[in-house]
Amino acid sequence: MDSPTIPLITRRDALIVGAATAATVSSTAHVAAAPAAAAAAVVPQTKVSLNVNGNTHKLELDTRTTLLDALRENLHLTGTKKGCDHGQCGACTVLVDGRRINSCLTLAVMHEGAKVTTIEGLGTPNRMHPMQAAFVKHDGYQCGYCTPGQICSAVAVLDEIKRGVPSHVSVDLTASPLLSADELRERMSGNICRCGAYSNIVDAAIEVAGSRA
Known part of the structure; x- marks a missing residue:
């Protein structure tokens, strides 16, 4: 009896078969993982x-x-x-x-x-808060990106001073109000102005603080 003929498989054929098998397995795994991924996406x-x-x-x-x-x-x-x-x-x-x-x-x-x-x-453009008006008057901004945070912070700073809350630079804790350029700079130090309008920001805050006093 003649021996069965064994077909010859080239290296190229083997690579094609291997790639097709890997793609099939990957596709099956992706389909199986889809429900799990959808469940994980729910926040x-x-x-x-x-x-x-x-x-x-x-x-x-x-x-x-x-x-x-x-x-x-x-x-x-x-x-x-x-x-x-x-x-x-x-x-x-x-x-x-x-x-x-x-x-x-x-x-x-x-x-x-x-x-x-x-x-x-x-405040609004037609009815500005005193701090907003002071920032406009003293050019307390340039690009304006930090300005909303600066103004909100400055309003809170004046309230802190009014309530007698000390800062790291407060020398006399019995002084009332705890108001000075050094106090304002320390209390506003968490608000960064990349344009460097710090002196104008201090001028604006001092004006509002003075008008309230």
Whole structure:
């Protein structure tokens, strides 16, 4: 009996067969993994109520949403700026229950029922807050990107001084008010101005502080 003929397989044929097999296995694995990937894509949502600039907003947010992103992306209050997104530049400063915070470093869900004031809530072009008017008068900005955070921070600084909250440079803790150029520079040091308008910012804050006094 003659021996069966064994077909010859070239190296090229072997590579083609191997590639086709690998593609089939990969496609099957991808189809099997699709439901698992879809399940993993579902992120937890929670309801949160914020009083922003005097208006109550009920939002349903990813629990990881920062207050900054909730203001900008959900409420479209884009006056508050995203600068470094690491709490180092102060461009995202807003007032929460009267205290200044870096909104990029806190989650929106942590402020249920809080009263949030952004630059839009301080004043309007036709009816500016005294601090906004002073920044315009003293050229306390150049490119303007840091200005909303600077103004919100300056408003909070004057409130801190009024309440007698000391800073690292306060010499006499019994002095009232704790107002000086050094005090203002120290208290505003968390707000970075890349354009370098610091002296004008101090002048604006001192003018508003003087008018209040």
